[in-house]
Amino acid sequence: EAQVTQNPRYLITVTGKKLTVTCSQNMNHEYMSWYRQDPGLGLRQIYYSMNVEVTDKGDVPEGYKVSRKEKRNFPLILESPSPNQTSLYFCASSSAAMNTEAFFGQGTRLTVV
Amino acid sequence: DQQVKQNSPSLSVQEGRISILNCDYTNSMFDYFLWYKKYPAEGPTFLISISSIKDKNEDGRFTVFLNKSAKHLSLHIVPSQPGDSAVYFCAAKRGSNYKLTFGKGTLLTVNP
Numbered sequence: 001e002a003q004v005t006q007n008p009r010y011l012i013t014v015t016g017k018k019l020t021v022t023c024s025q026n027m028n029h030e031y032m033s034w035y036r037q038d039p040g041l042g043l044r045q046i047y048y049s050m051n052v053e054v055t056d057k058g059d060v061p062e063g064y065k066v067s068r069k070e071k072r073n074f075p076l077i078l079e080s081p082s083p084n085q086t087s088l089y090f091c092a093s094s095s096a097a098m099n100t101e102a103f104f105g106q107g108t109r110l111t112v113v
Numbered sequence: 114d115q116q117v118k119q120n121s122p123s124l125s126v127q128e129g130r131i132s133i134l135n136c137d138y139t140n141s142m143f144d145y146f147l148w149y150k151k152y153p154a155e156g157p158t159f160l161i162s163i164s165s166i167k168d169k170n171e172d173g174r175f176t177v178f179l180n181k182s183a184k185h186l187s188l189h190i191v192p193s194q195p196g197d198s199a200v201y202f203c204a205a206k207r208g209s210n211y212k213l214t215f216g217k218g219t220l221l222t223v224n225p
Contacts, residue, residue, distance in 0.1 A: 004156070031211040040122075042217035043157070043202060050211070058212070090156055094211055099145050099164055102213055104156035 002027050006091050006105035013081055013112055021076045021108050023091030029103075030096040032074040033058065034066065036087040037107075043090065049074055081112040116140045117205050119216035127224055132190040134219050136203030139184065143205040147213070148177060148188050151200045160201075161188070193223045 004025045013019055025032065033048035035058075045058030049068040063085055065077040074093075078085060088109050094102040118137045126132045136146075144165040149157035163170040163177045163186065170177050176189045190197055203216040 033212070035215075040217065042119075043215040045212065048212060092213075096211075098209060099162070101147055101159035101162060102211075104149075104158070106156045107154070 002103065004091055004093050004103050004105040006089075006108050008108060009106060010109045011111070013110070015082055015112055016080050019078050019081060019110075021078075021089060021091075021110070023074045023076065023105060024072050025074075025091075025093040025103070026072065027093060027095070027103065028071065029093035030071070031102075032068065032091065032093045033102075034064070034074070034076045035090045035092065036060065037090065038087050046076070046089075081110075083112050086110060086112050114139070115217075116143075117203055117214050117216040119201075119203055119219050121219050122217070123220040123222070125222045125224060126193050128195055129192045132188075132193045132197065132221055132223065134188040134190075134201050134203075134221065136186045136188075136216055137184060138186075138205050140205070140207070140214075141184065142207040143214075144208060145206050146177070146179060146186050147204045147206075148175075149202040149204060149215075150197075151202060151218070157202060190221075193221075195223045195225050197221060198223045 007022045030051045034046040035043045047066040049055045091105040092102040147162040148160040150160045151157040179186045200218045202218045204213040
């Protein structure tokens with residue numbers, strides 16, 4: 001089954017404690033990205049990756065890092081989380097073909113206290 | 114600057130009637146548009162899309178209309194069902210750029 005898997009689904013952490021949210025896709029997609037969803041703001045892109053070792057900032061990259069060492073994995077790293085990073089996070093992947101849709105993971109609900 | 118706008122945060126319709134969700138965009142370089150549906154506690158799922166070379170695309174109960182001159186698209190759901198109750202996101206992309214730009218979403222409630 002084609003899917004994007006995120007872990008964990010829920011996470012409560014304290015300010016400043018480094019954390020990683022993992023994302024893995026089994027569709028051999030080149031393009032992967034991270035979004036955050038906040039009330040009244042919709043989905044905003046954090047970082048994206050065009051392929052292995054190729055990453056770039058999205059619209060709201062501050063406070064986040066990513067890496068793309070393997071095609072299937074695209075972890076999101078919060079080196080020093082702050083309460084304003086409390087949000088719902090989604091990982092997505094899509095192929096390099098034109099006019100194709102992106103597939104989303106189930107989401108990670110992060111609370112930073 | 115918000116390039117994709119969904120000006121109605123919510124919409125309520127009766128079961129069996131038509132639901133019309135609207136989306137406006139400002140970037141004339143966008144040439145591919147998608148609608149996603151999102152249930153609580155789940156990720157967005159792809160619903161239907163349309164290329165800028167078309168003005169209509171239909172898939173079962175779902176039809177998307179594109180008016181390029183007005184930079185406007187709409188999603189029609191006929192007939193609406195209670196299971197359609199969800200947040201609907203409009204998204205746009207341009208050319209070979211993979212980035213999707215999303216609207217803020219519209220919460221659709223279909224009442225039995």
